[in-house]
Amino acid sequence: MEHPAAATPETGPAAVARAAAEADDAYRRGALDLLGVIAYGALAAFDRLSEDARLAPTLPDKLHMARMAARQVSHVDQVRDRLAQFDLDVVVAMRPFHEAFNGFHDHTRPKDWLEGLVKAYVGDGIAADFYREVAAFVDADTRALVHEVLADEVPGEGASGEGVPVEGGHADFVVARIRDAIAADARVAGRLALWSRRLVGEALSQAHRVAAEREALTSLLTGTVDRPGRDLAAVSRLFSRLTENHTRRMAALGLQA
Amino acid sequence: MEHPAAATPETGPAAVARAAAEADDAYRRGALDLLGVIAYGALAAFDRLSEDARLAPTLPDKLHMARMAARQVSHVDQVRDRLAQFDLDVVVAMRPFHEAFNGFHDHTRPKDWLEGLVKAYVGDGIAADFYREVAAFVDADTRALVHEVLADEVPGEGASGEGVPVEGGHADFVVARIRDAIAADARVAGRLALWSRRLVGEALSQAHRVAAEREALTSLLTGTVDRPGRDLAAVSRLFSRLTENHTRRMAALGLQA
Numbered sequence: 056m057e058h059p060a061a062a063t064p065e066t067g068p069a070a071v072a073r074a075a076a077e078a079d080d081a082y083r084r085g086a087l088d089l090l091g092v093i094a095y096g097a098l099a100a101f102d103r104l105s106e107d108a109r110l111a112p113t114l115p116d117k118l119h120m121a122r123m124a125a126r127q128v129s130h131v132d133q134v135r136d137r138l139a140q141f142d143l144d145v146v147v148a149m150r151p152f153h154e155a156f157n158g159f160h161d162h163t164r165p166k167d168w169l170e171g172l173v174k175a176y177v178g179d180g181i182a183a184d185f186y187r188e189v190a191a192f193v194d195a196d197t198r199a200l201v202h203e204v205l206a207d208e209v210p211g212e213g214a215s216g217e218g219v220p221v222e223g224g225h226a227d228f229v230v231a232r233i234r235d236a237i238a239a240d241a242r243v244a245g246r247l248a249l250w251s252r253r254l255v256g257e258a259l260s261q262a263h264r265v266a267a268e269r270e271a272l273t274s275l276l277t278g279t280v281d282r283p284g285r286d287l288a289a290v291s292r293l294f295s296r297l298t299e300n301h302t303r304r305m306a307a308l309g310l311q312a
Numbered sequence: 313m314e315h316p317a318a319a320t321p322e323t324g325p326a327a328v329a330r331a332a333a334e335a336d337d338a339y340r341r342g343a344l345d346l347l348g349v350i351a352y353g354a355l356a357a358f359d360r361l362s363e364d365a366r367l368a369p370t371l372p373d374k375l376h377m378a379r380m381a382a383r384q385v386s387h388v389d390q391v392r393d394r395l396a397q398f399d400l401d402v403v404v405a406m407r408p409f410h411e412a413f414n415g416f417h418d419h420t421r422p423k424d425w426l427e428g429l430v431k432a433y434v435g436d437g438i439a440a441d442f443y444r445e446v447a448a449f450v451d452a453d454t455r456a457l458v459h460e461v462l463a464d465e466v467p468g469e470g471a472s473g474e475g476v477p478v479e480g481g482h483a484d485f486v487v488a489r490i491r492d493a494i495a496a497d498a499r500v501a502g503r504l505a506l507w508s509r510r511l512v513g514e515a516l517s518q519a520h521r522v523a524a525e526r527e528a529l530t531s532l533l534t535g536t537v538d539r540p541g542r543d544l545a546a547v548s549r550l551f552s553r554l555t556e557n558h559t560r561r562m563a564a565l566g567l568q569a
Contacts, residue, residue: 101378105362114403114410118388121358125382131375146371153371 084271086193087141089186091148092265092272093204094134096182098149099156100175101127107171116168116232123175123225130204137200151269155261162257169236173247173308176229177254180304184297185262192275226307233308248310255301341528343450344398346443347391348405349522349529350461353439354387355406356413357432364428373425373489380432380482387461394457408526412518419514426493430504430565433486434511437561441554442519449532483564490565505567512558 101124108120135145159178165171183205190201237244266273276290305312358381365377392402416435422428440462447458494501523530533547562569 098375098378101362101382102366105358105365105381108362109359114406118355118403121355121385121388124362125358125385128378128382131378146375149371 081271081274082193083141085275086197087138087143087148088151088269088272089189089193089201089275090134090138090197091145091150092152092269093186093201094131094138094145095149095152095156097127097130097134097204099160100124100179101131103160103171104175107165107168107175110165110168110171112168119225119228133200133204137197152265155265158264159257159261163254169233169243169247170250172229172232173251173310174254176226176233176304176308177251177301178258181255181258181297181301184300188293188296189272189275230307233310237309244310247308248305248312251305251308251310251312338528338531339450340398342532343454344395344400344405345408345526345529346446346450346458346532347395347454348402348407349409349526350443350458351388351391351395351402352406352409352413354384354391354461356417357381357436358384358388360417360428361432364422364425364432367422367425367428369425376482376485390457390461394454409522412522415521416514416518420511426490426500426504427507429486429489430508430567431511433483433490433561433565434508434558435515438512438515438554438558441557445550445553446529446532487564490567494566501567504565505562505569508562508567508569 104120104124104127108117108124111117111120131145134148138145138148163174163178165174186201186205190198193201233247237247276293277287302312361377361381361384365374365381368374368377388402391405395402395405420431420435422431443458444462447455450458490504494504533550534544559569
């Protein structure tokens, strides 16, 4: 359908309505991209955690990692159910993000159990922080789902049977094991700090790739003319927050960021 | 504690009570062994299915395998909850079965996606049949749990949202993919039939090892003086049933047993 005035700026009520519809559509695409990236991130995390489970030095460690891996699959299914409400197949929604995640994982293959643990902690921490920031700009239902998925729990490990939040579950698990390993051999700290810096570098490089390719996702953060997002100064403060949180996590592990 | 008459058969009421208590204890140990073998089998299956997920040729296939792997973790947790009622840690209950399962998996590493699918179908089929047979001789609650764990479902794949039983879910998934592969290249059938025979041979060899080492488990089937089980003819009929079911599954795949 062509509009006679398409080449010049439009100002009438129809043009305003059309611009609003386009903005809504862009907004919706951004939310769907957010769900797609979370789903594929969870599936890739399943792959990684199940590989970590294989490297686990003890059976309880293996079981813990297997549980964490299984949780990722339920995250994919939660997102799938939400996407179905938009008539979007989760497989289709995930597709744009294969390359970035696979690139990240191919370039950061843990050599051993400890590197796997640090990777899960550092990588998932940054990703979760980022998703939470982006989720501030999507509709309330999508935002609630994102927070639900990220408020990760390890079911059955708590005395209450209610599950333990990851901050007191998987994160504590990783912190305890890394600290024990450093206590047993101080040289481990240097190696793992180096490894973390590589992980962060690779994660940011892939994040930039996604940002460049998925304008809908990026514009959730930066905003559009019709819909306020964050100005560039605010985006740069966001990256400062990500870095601060990362530094805090590294300190918890007993590592220098 | 020594009994003066320990060297000769006892006949008094105290002796009968003692024999009954010992039989109860043996019976209980058999049930715990059954739960332990199921739990470790599920954890080993998680390992295998998550590796299969990595080999999956498409994203929907990968998601399906990841879901199957995640289900295995929930099986371990169901068994763990039951064992906790007997004050037995699932890690302790699983320990006697590491060697047999690890031996089986080490000796039957799938070379590709199709071999992985056949392994899951053939191996889990025989194991599930066997667990069901043994479960006939344990207490009702344990039996109910075993049947619940084996009545495997793929949640979220059914239109009803109630989940699809594996016979209409994972089994159908495997059958469809193997039949498609044979349709595309008839030589696949010969290779996979050979592979299945190797799987069954290795499974039976490891099953004999477990039977020899875990008397409590075996005596559930064969019975003891105080508790009727099956006579040897019945046990041999059991193995015939396992073989018949296996042959039926092979036929479903389009393979010669």
